[in-house]
Amino acid sequence: MAYDAVLLVSFGGPERPEDVLPFLTNVTRGRGVPPERLAEVAEHYQHFGGVSPINQQNRELLAALRGEFAEHGLDLPLYWGNRNWHPMLADTVAQMRDDGIRSALAFVTSAYGGYSSCRQYQEDLALARSAVGSTAPVIDKLRQFWDHPGFVRPHADAVRDALATLGPTGPDTTRLVFTAHSVPTSMAATAGPEGGRYEAQLRETAALVAAAAGTDLPYDLVWQSRSGPPQVPWLAPDINDHLAALAADGIGKVVVSPIGFVSDHLEVVWDLDTEAADTAKRLGLDYVRAATPGTDPRFVTMIRELVEERLTPAGAGVAADRCRLGTLPAWDFCPAGCCVPARRR
Structure with missing residues (x-):
């Protein structure tokens, strides 16, 4: 056409x-x-x-x-x-x-x-x-x-830049955390003929970004910005709960990369730069949020x-x-x- x-x-x-x-x-x-x-x-x-x-x-x-x-x-x-x-x-x-x-x-x-x-x-x-x-x-x-180099590589460079601000890092002290918008688990399970497309693509993006960033740090995919009735199950863990779990495990430094987003809109600047940053401060974590591709x-x-x-x-x-x-x-x-x-x- x-x-x-x-x-x-x-x-x-x-x-x-x-x-x-x-x-x-x-x-x-x-x-x-x-x-x-x-x-x-x-x-x-x-x-x-x-x-x-x-x-x-x-x-x-x-x-x-x-x-x-x-x-x-x-x-x-x-x-x-x-x-x-x-x-x-x-x-x-x-x-x-x-x-x-x-x-x-x-x-x-x-x-x-x-x-x-x-x-x-x-x-x-x-x-x-x-x-x-x-x-x-x-x-x-x-x-x-999700896997185009024009999307992956800006995220990867942002992760590399964020890690550089933390000083010495290592797998025992530092964690890379990828985030995306949570969705109801029923929706995630039926996201395509083969099921689970949304989460599968995000996990592939996380692996691609970590590899392109050249880091061997352990990383996790967690969720943010859930809404809806509290009785409806959504993808978990939430970023704030995950930060608490990392602190309890002795992790002291965290880089959060919002691979679910293309720009720094409200669900980034509020959920990550405000709420999650406040959670990290309360827990005593060194916390840096990596940039999104934007322009x-x-x-x-x-x-x-x-x-x-x-x-x-x-x-x-x-x-x-x-x-x-x-x-x-x-x-x-x-x-x-x-x-x-x-x-x-």
């Missing part, structure tokens, strides 16, 4: 204090999140003036992509739409239609498979197109990129390369021959029924 635009699709976030609760209502609609949990999370945003960093980070990424596309002769206009806050996807798709766009490639700011990290974005794109109507452009999502030139180049993959005739098939470091299965187009949690079947 010929494509005539690229759409950046992201989570979205409030940019004024009065936007916080409406935004959170959009995020949690239909999930049974208790009102007291919403109020607690709203307070996290108010700690930063009611503004999430994510929209500005997406503006910066768009600017970097425009420069990257121009430098490499990729003559495709760039658009931006969010799942949960302005600019909303339906409004952006309507603008694309008005601009005469017929078919577009969507880059989603989530590297992994799974329902909330991939399938839900596909559903949101379908809903946006439905809202616009029969004249809406066709929109195809680019493949997952690292390698990450920006990766997005261009993902677009170019799909502009070639070979881009319609299995992505086994693409620029990858891992060995887990990858697809340009997700199989039907992929990553639909059991509760939705």
